[in-house]
Amino acid sequence: MSAANTVVKQPLVRMVKRVGVSGRTKVMVRVIAILLALVADAVFIFGVTGLNPVAVYGVMFQGTFMTPIRFSWAMRDLVTLLAIGIALAPAFQMRFWNIGAEGQVLVGALVTAIIMVFVGASIPTPLLFVLMAVCSIAAGAVWGFIPAFFKAKWGTNETLFTLMMNYVAIQIMAAVTNILRGKASSLGKLNMSSQVGWFPQLFGQRYNWNIIIVFVLMVLMFIYLRYTKHGYEIRVVGESENTARYAGINVKLVTIRTMVLSGAICGLTGLLLVCGRDQTIATTTAGGNGFTAIIVAWLAKFNTFYMFLISFLLIFLQKGAAEIASAYNLNDYASDIITGIILFFILGSEFFIQFRLVFRGAGAKEVK
Amino acid sequence: MENAIECRHITKVFGKIVANKDVSMDIRHGEILSLLGENGSGKTTLMNMISGIYFPDSGEILVNGKPVEIRDPGDAYKLGIAMVHQHFKLIDVFTALENIALGLNDGKKFDLKKIREGAQKICDRYDFDLDLNQKVYEMSVSQKQTLEIVKALYRGADVLILDEPTAVLTPQESDKLFDVIRNMREDGKSVVIITHKLSEVMEISDRVTILRQGEYVGTVVTKEASEAILTEMMFGQKIDLEIDRSEPKDLVRRLEIRHLIVHNKEGRRVVNDVSFDAFGGEILGIAGISGNGQKELLEAVAGLQHCKAGSNITFYSGEKADWPIQLVGKSAREIRQAGIHLAFVPEDRLGMGLVGSMDMVQNMMLKSYTKGAPVIADRKAPKALAEVVKDRLHVKTPSINTPVSQLSGGNVQKVLVGREIASSPTVLMTAYAVRGLDVNTSYTIYNLLNEQKEKGVAVIYVGEDLDTMLALCDRILVLCGGRVNGIVDARSVTKEEIGLRMTKMQDEGGNK
Numbered sequence: 001m002s003a004a005n006t007v008v009k010q011p012l013v014r015m016v017k018r019v020g021v022s023g024r025t026k027v028m029v030r031v032i033a034i035l036l037a038l039v040a041d042a043v044f045i046f047g048v049t050g051l052n053p054v055a056v057y058g059v060m061f062q063g064t065f066m067t068p069i070r071f072s073w074a075m076r077d078l079v080t081l082l083a084i085g086i087a088l089a090p091a092f093q094m095r096f097w098n099i100g101a102e103g104q105v106l107v108g109a110l111v112t113a114i115i116m117v118f119v120g121a122s123i124p125t126p127l128l129f130v131l132m133a134v135c136s137i138a139a140g141a142v143w144g145f146i147p148a149f150f151k152a153k154w155g156t157n158e159t160l161f162t163l164m165m166n167y168v169a170i171q172i173m174a175a176v177t178n179i180l181r182g183k184a185s186s187l188g189k190l191n192m193s194s195q196v197g198w199f200p201q202l203f204g205q206r207y208n209w210n211i212i213i214v215f216v217l218m219v220l221m222f223i224y225l226r227y228t229k230h231g232y233e234i235r236v237v238g239e240s241e242n243t244a245r246y247a248g249i250n251v252k253l254v255t256i257r258t259m260v261l262s263g264a265i266c267g268l269t270g271l272l273l274v275c276g277r278d279q280t281i282a283t284t285t286a287g288g289n290g291f292t293a294i295i296v297a298w299l300a301k302f303n304t305f306y307m308f309l310i311s312f313l314l315i316f317l318q319k320g321a322a323e324i325a326s327a328y329n330l331n332d333y334a335s336d337i338i339t340g341i342i343l344f345f346i347l348g349s350e351f352f353i354q355f356r357l358v359f360r361g362a363g364a365k366e367v368k
Numbered sequence: 369m370e371n372a373i374e375c376r377h378i379t380k381v382f383g384k385i386v387a388n389k390d391v392s393m394d395i396r397h398g399e400i401l402s403l404l405g406e407n408g409s410g411k412t413t414l415m416n417m418i419s420g421i422y423f424p425d426s427g428e429i430l431v432n433g434k435p436v437e438i439r440d441p442g443d444a445y446k447l448g449i450a451m452v453h454q455h456f457k458l459i460d461v462f463t464a465l466e467n468i469a470l471g472l473n474d475g476k477k478f479d480l481k482k483i484r485e486g487a488q489k490i491c492d493r494y495d496f497d498l499d500l501n502q503k504v505y506e507m508s509v510s511q512k513q514t515l516e517i518v519k520a521l522y523r524g525a526d527v528l529i530l531d532e533p534t535a536v537l538t539p540q541e542s543d544k545l546f547d548v549i550r551n552m553r554e555d556g557k558s559v560v561i562i563t564h565k566l567s568e569v570m571e572i573s574d575r576v577t578i579l580r581q582g583e584y585v586g587t588v589v590t591k592e593a594s595e596a597i598l599t600e601m602m603f604g605q606k607i608d609l610e611i612d613r614s615e616p617k618d619l620v621r622r623l624e625i626r627h628l629i630v631h632n633k634e635g636r637r638v639v640n641d642v643s644f645d646a647f648g649g650e651i652l653g654i655a656g657i658s659g660n661g662q663k664e665l666l667e668a669v670a671g672l673q674h675c676k677a678g679s680n681i682t683f684y685s686g687e688k689a690d691w692p693i694q695l696v697g698k699s700a701r702e703i704r705q706a707g708i709h710l711a712f713v714p715e716d717r718l719g720m721g722l723v724g725s726m727d728m729v730q731n732m733m734l735k736s737y738t739k740g741a742p743v744i745a746d747r748k749a750p751k752a753l754a755e756v757v758k759d760r761l762h763v764k765t766p767s768i769n770t771p772v773s774q775l776s777g778g779n780v781q782k783v784l785v786g787r788e789i790a791s792s793p794t795v796l797m798t799a800y801a802v803r804g805l806d807v808n809t810s811y812t813i814y815n816l817l818n819e820q821k822e823k824g825v826a827v828i829y830v831g832e833d834l835d836t837m838l839a840l841c842d843r844i845l846v847l848c849g850g851r852v853n854g855i856v857d858a859r860s861v862t863k864e865e866i867g868l869r870m871t872k873m874q875d876e877g878g879n880k
Contacts, residue, residue, distance in 0.1 A: 014423055018383065229745045232737050235726070242720040245672055246712070247734045248701030 060320030100162030102290025103169030108270025140267020148259030450520030653841030724773030
């Protein structure tokens with residue numbers, strides 16, 4: 001009909017899906033993304049602050065690597081994030097949106113602290129640790145069980161449910177810390193004089209226990225998801241509930257079981273935070289790691305070893321940003337922008353791993 | 369005569385797969401052209417380029433003799449080209465009229481009344497049976513298809529491309545569609561039908577263009593062609609299209625279904641008082657318009673539906689079928705734990721039968737992962753099975769570790785059927801086992817089913833292509849509105865009689 005409408009231009013850019021992307025290409029794309037991010041950051045740093053970008057990067061690097069103790073602190077913070085990422089992995093693999101890790105960690109920490117304070121002096125130390133472990137795991141598991149049960153039974157929305165459970169946990173935590181504090185101005189370290197219930201020093205730091213325990217969890221969770229029957233069931237349920245039912249998988253049971261596991265590991269993380277890191281509790285004990293870990297889990301596609309790398313990157317950026325802020329007397333926003341640009345490029349690189357762009361006129365020679 | 373559309377040396381590559389290679393073809397004004405080829409021969413890809421879904425890597429498209437660049441479906445519409453896809457692109461909660469109005473952007477004021485008049489005019493002109501006020505979710509598949517066509521015509525389509533239009537229609541509906549298509553041809557429009565059904569090609573088209581493995585084979589005038597010539601062009605070799613049906617022997621009753629009632633999620637009774645028997649050593653066909661209870665019936669037997677009180681499904685297990693087991697109330701897992709060898713090839717292959725993101729090995733595990741040592745899932749046996757299925761059914765895949773969603777439809781189905789048959793079933797239920805498959809793969813599946821029948825398996829075949837069902841099955845049960853509307857002998861019944869039973873309840877009931 002309307003032949004006058006003839007279009008003569010080839011589209012300027014079009015997306016072409018990559019097929020069979022090799023591991024090398026993936027690494028290359030990511031390396032290029034980071035380099036580009038550094039260039040973009042350099043423009044920002046020089047343009048806004050007038051500082052020498054290379055010097056700023058050097059300071060950033062020092063945030064994690066300047067001294068052994070800096071590195072040790074970075075590892076301490078890394079395993080907190082990683083532990084929660086590991087806890088979230090089975091839930092997300094099942095496509096169960098557990099946004100409630102923050103709360104699950106808090107109840108674990110809370111229960112640990114209560115036992116530490118009220119039972120700590122009256123039973124032998126090994127028994128105390130067993131009791132704290134069992135109870136913190138149980139507390140986290142209950143926090144995971146409740147939304148899973150409601151979802152399995154009545155099909156409630158797990159995202160909202162787990163999210164709201166966070167606030168419940170935070171409020172309980174606030175109430176208990178107030179009670180424990182009494183008239184003192186701050187809660188301070190629990191069992192300060194007796195140190196009952198604290199992890200003993202290991203290579204000079206209590207939190208080295210955390211690092212070891214989380215690394216063990218990392219390996220175990222990898223095996224659980226990849227090689228066990230449970231892991232298989234989780235993946236089938238995550239892909240399609242219909243297929244799961246067809247295969248004779250009890251979807252409700254798997255949903256609840258997996259969320260109990262997810263919550264349990266969060267609860268255990270709460271214990272690690274209290275016994276190994278803080279020796280105290282606060283509403284900020286989890287420190288937002290319960291949410292950051294969501295990014296860690298998804299970026300790593302639930303592979304716990306990748307989670308380690310991603311956690312490392314995030315912690316590195318966080319430490320670097322803080323270091324820049326103090327070294328150059330910048331405010332936090334400037335350093336946040338610098339890390340934000342790097343994250344943006346890394347997330348953006350995922351697109352270029354899936355697709356490539358073909359520009360006008362390049363059509364014919366692109367065909368391999 | 370000037371061509372409506374000409375394709376010149378079109379090539380399209382997806383990663384390593386060459387979907388179209390140097391294809392040149394033309395579509396004339398006022399003709400019905402069949403685009404024939406096996407699945408994966410590049411028919412749909414080629415038409416997608418004409419209708420603006422994909423953009424060719426090289427080559428050019430001419431409309432009315434002028435070279436054009438079609439960058440998106442909007443461009444195609446402007447050039448008078450529209451395509452009706454296999455999966456309809458309609459909004460369920462909108463009425464037919466609203467769907468027609470959706471996305472119209474001619475710069476004029478939005479005037480639903482005018483659109484209604486225009487759409488009604490098109491319906492009257494070509495004799496479409498369409499209620500413009502009906503909501504899409506209340507429509508049958510055939511009505512939805514009609515709506516898609518009217519939508520395309522309303523946008524001024526001169527060239528209409530239909531992707532596998534009869535795949536979901538009854539014989540009567542197909543005839544009606546063909547009448548409408550002929551009316552459009554009389555009106556000077558060009559219609560392209562993408563298909564792999566030879567009988568249709570012979571019945572409706574003026575010319576046939578054949579593609580094979582992404583390449584252009586040739587174009588013939590239908591009158592001068594025969595099914596034999598066309599198959600040879602399609603496959604590059606002569607192929608025997610006879611189904612070798614043996615007389616059923618040693619019949620033993622395996623399944624006795626009485627007064628089965630199943631409600632769907634909305635509480636509507638979709639299987640209504642269904643009673644029948646299935647025997648080992650025969651293929652029992654189940655015919656019916658899609659959505660008349662076939663899916664729920666099979667799922668009820670497989671333990672995936674809740675059966676209402678009074679329902680009775682007895683499975684006769686054991687060598688001599690002398691060990692009755694009640695299936696009602698058992699879950700899929702309980703049925704398997706009771707040692708019942710029930711294989712089920714569901715309609716939704718990647719949504720129920722298989723997990724798309726998993727590879728062949730992991731999909732083989734789906735029904736056997738509970739076996740073997742505790743805790744750690746065994747991978748050796750499924751891996752061996754995957755190799756066997758791949759070799760025996762000639763599954764085309766880069767490796768058994770490739771996610772099955774990356775395989776073509778036919779190969780996905782081979783993986784599924786292969787796994788189900790490997791469980792050496794006593795009863796084998798298949799739902800639309802050859803839907804969307806090419807002739808070659810379809811015949812592979814028919815042969816497998818016949819093999820199972822001769823082994824003494826009770827095969828239940830829910831199908832839609834009646835020609836095939838008449839040639840493959842021994843008895844055919846016809847479902848109409850969730851009720852059994854007769855069980856007929858497939859050797860003596862006619863297609864028209866089944867078509868009639870599919871749409872209108874008979875009085876005589878379910879006599880054998």
